[in-house]
Amino acid sequence: MNETQFSVEFLRTAASLMRLTDDQQDEVLEGRAHDLRPWWKEMGSSALFALASPEVRDAIRMLGDISAPRLGSPILIVNLVHEVHPILRGHVELIETVPLRLAAQRSKLVARFIDIIDDRNKLDRDNHHVGWHYHYCKPNGKRSDTMLSFDTNQPDRYDSKTGAIKNVPLFWERHKGTFPAKPNIWGADKRKSVFNAAFPDLLKHQWQEFRRPKDEASPVWPRSAILSPKPRSRE
Numbered sequence: 001m002n003e004t005q006f007s008v009e010f011l012r013t014a015a016s017l018m019r020l021t022d023d024q025q026d027e028v029l030e031g032r033a034h035d036l037r038p039w040w041k042e043m044g045s046s047a048l049f050a051l052a053s054p055e056v057r058d059a060i061r062m063l064g065d066i067s068a069p070r071l072g073s074p075i076l077i078v079n080l081v082h083e084v085h086p087i088l089r090g091h092v093e094l095i096e097t098v099p100l101r102l103a104a105q106r107s108k109l110v111a112r113f114i115d116i117i118d119d120r121n122k123l124d125r126d127n128h129h130v131g132w133h134y135h136y137c138k139p140n141g142k143r144s145d146t147m148l149s150f151d152t153n154q155p156d157r158y159d160s161k162t163g164a165i166k167n168v169p170l171f172w173e174r175h176k177g178t179f180p181a182k183p184n185i186w187g188a189d190k191r192k193s194v195f196n197a198a199f200p201d202l203l204k205h206q207w208q209e210f211r212r213p214k215d216e217a218s219p220v221w222p223r224s225a226i227l228s229p230k231p232r233s234r235e
Contacts (some may be wrong), residue, residue, distance in 0.1 A: 001039045007050035007078060010036060010117075011059035014110050018063075025109065035114035040117050047176065049143075052080040052096065060098060074099030075107045076114065077130070085197035088190050090135040091141075092148065094201055099130055131211025134198055136172075136181050145177030148194065148220060152207040153228040168202060169225030171217035172193045183220065183230070195221035 001009070013032050019130075020028055050056045060078060076099075083094040102110060134148040154167040172183045202210075212230070219225035 001019055001042075003013045003043055003048075003054070004050040004056065006036070007048045008046060008055055008059045010048065011051050011056075011063050011078070014113055015056050015059075015063040017105055017109060017113060018106055029109070029113055030116055032092065033113050035036070037117050037176050040129040041064070048076065049081060050083045051080045060100070063100060063102075074130075076100045081137050081221075083201070088193035090139055091137050092194060092197055093137060093143075094198070095133050097130045097133070125136040132201065132205055132209055133211040135175075135177070136183070136194070138179070142179060143177050144181035145174055146172050147175040148198065149211045149213045149217070150202065150207075151213055151225070151228055152210050153212070153231060154201075154225075155228075168199075168207075169222055170198060170220040171213035171225070171227060172220050173214050173217040184218065186220070187223050191223065219232060 015037065017025065017029055017032070056078075078098045078100065080096040080098060081093045082096055085092050085094065100110075131149070134145045136146040138144070138147060148170055150168050150170055152168055154169065157165045157167045215225060215227065215230065217227060219227075
């Protein structure tokens with residue numbers, strides 16, 4: 001079972017649990033969680049990842065339809081891999097984050113299901129990563145602990161000949177992964193390779209849909225970039 005198949009099975013199983021009566025839940029929940037736990041351990045992942053496909057979308061909708069109305073903070077994030085961009089000595093994945101928001105009682109049930117599967121407490125349930133972003137990977141596809149995202153809130157730069165130039169630097173930060181990358185020592189060629197591979201995605205998606213880098217993020221390219229101030233929340 002690969003990570004896409006696991007994510008589909010997880011979502012379908014979680015949806016099926018919500019059809020059970022209270023008397024059935026405990027026994028069935030533990031049994032199904034124990035069935036999935038070996039696959040979870042074998043993958044060694046820290047999050048739900050899946051190739052963006054109709055099958056995955058259907059599984060997400062199945063859980064969403066059953067749990068409507070959706071309330072509160074996301075109980076879990078599903079990371080959908082849309083594209084894989086080759087770079088110098090590796091590649092980066094373009095990730096869409098899909099937050100799963102459930103009604104309170106449903107949320108507790110799914111949380112119990114996760115806790116039984118994820119007995120090592122590795123699952124990433126951070127809800128602050130919503131938006132398009134990237135994961136740096138080895139050539140063999142192994143996903144690193146390095147997340148990359150564009151700062152789309154920068155003011156324009158100005159050139160005396162061409163006028164305003166859009167200024168969208170790329171930043172990196174630490175995140176859960178299967179191996180530690182070393183973006184802090186990447187040379188200029190590697191940095192430009194990562195930036196050039198990711199930049200065309202800015203032309204395909206609305207800029208406000210991209211995830212903002214965390215305050216502690218460091219620049220990939222340009223190396224001199226400084227993160228823009230965090231936008232004020234609207235009252």
